[in-house]
Amino acid sequence: MAADHLPIVETAPLTPAPSAPPPRTATLAWRDEADTAAFAQALAAQPALRDAFVALHGDLGAGKTTFVRHLLRALGIAGRIKSPTYAVVEPHETPDGLVVHHFDFYRFGDPREWDDAGFRDIFAAGGLKLAEWPDNAAGRLPVADLDLRIDAEADDGRRVTLAARTALGLKLLAALADNTDMAP
Ligand SMILES: Nc1ncnc2c1ncn2[C@@H]1O[C@H](COP(=O)(O)OP(=O)(O)OP(=O)(O)O)[C@@H](O)[C@H]1O
Numbered sequence: 001m002a003a004d005h006l007p008i009v010e011t012a013p014l015t016p017a018p019s020a021p022p023p024r025t026a027t028l029a030w031r032d033e034a035d036t037a038a039f040a041q042a043l044a045a046q047p048a049l050r051d052a053f054v055a056l057h058g059d060l061g062a063g064k065t066t067f068v069r070h071l072l073r074a075l076g077i078a079g080r081i082k083s084p085t086y087a088v089v090e091p092h093e094t095p096d097g098l099v100v101h102h103f104d105f106y107r108f109g110d111p112r113e114w115d116d117a118g119f120r121d122i123f124a125a126g127g128l129k130l131a132e133w134p135d136n137a138a139g140r141l142p143v144a145d146l147d148l149r150i151d152a153e154a155d156d157g158r159r160v161t162l163a164a165r166t167a168l169g170l171k172l173l174a175a176l177a178d179n180t181d182m183a184p
């Protein structure tokens with residue numbers, strides 16, 4: 001019976017070769033904060049960002065909050081931008097109605113806070129979610145669409161690694177690759 005099926009397999013029309021998949025990781029070099037700001041501008045311009053969860057990794061002082069501030073500015077948020085260190089989360093809304101939640105889990109320790117403070121609901125809803133120190137809420141946080149890792153270098157520049165973990169993240173990464181000088 002197997003031989004009967006062989007010709008069918010051989011003559012089956014070839015499916016078109018899939019186009020090259022978008023990169024899953026990319027690296028960037030930020031020489032200074034102006035480069036951070038330029039990247040924030042490019043990211044803010046992506047429509048896919050509006051429902052994304054971006055996890056921000058890196059040591060103390062790496063530049064996570066600085067990047068968030070530039071991103072919020074690029075999204076049109078004016079005025080003083082508070083850091084969420086003590087509140088764990090700081091909500092923002094852009095002039096065009098995008099809700100952004102900026103988390104800093106550095107001091108997050110009480111698992112009950114996850115439900116009591118409504119974090120579960122925030123992640124279940126739309127809007128942009130940004131989280132510093134996501135590892136401190138591991139097991140509760142969903143998989144990030146984009147993991148962004150910042151490492152300070154000896155010359156004060158920053159090496160940045162982006163990793164897409166979801167289809168949305170891949171979309172963001174592919175769009176960014178078209179608009180920045182990212183190295184895949
Ligand atoms: N791209 C950059 N180039 C040079 N210096 C930077 C850059 N980004 C941030 N910095 C500087 O690094 C310092 C720390 O930045 P920031 O507070 O954003 O770090 P962080 O990663 O949020 O730290 P923490 O884990 O404590 O929250 C600031 O003084 C800032 O000016």
Ligand SMILES: [Mg+2]
Pocket residue numbers: 064065066104132
């Ligand atoms: Mg910070």
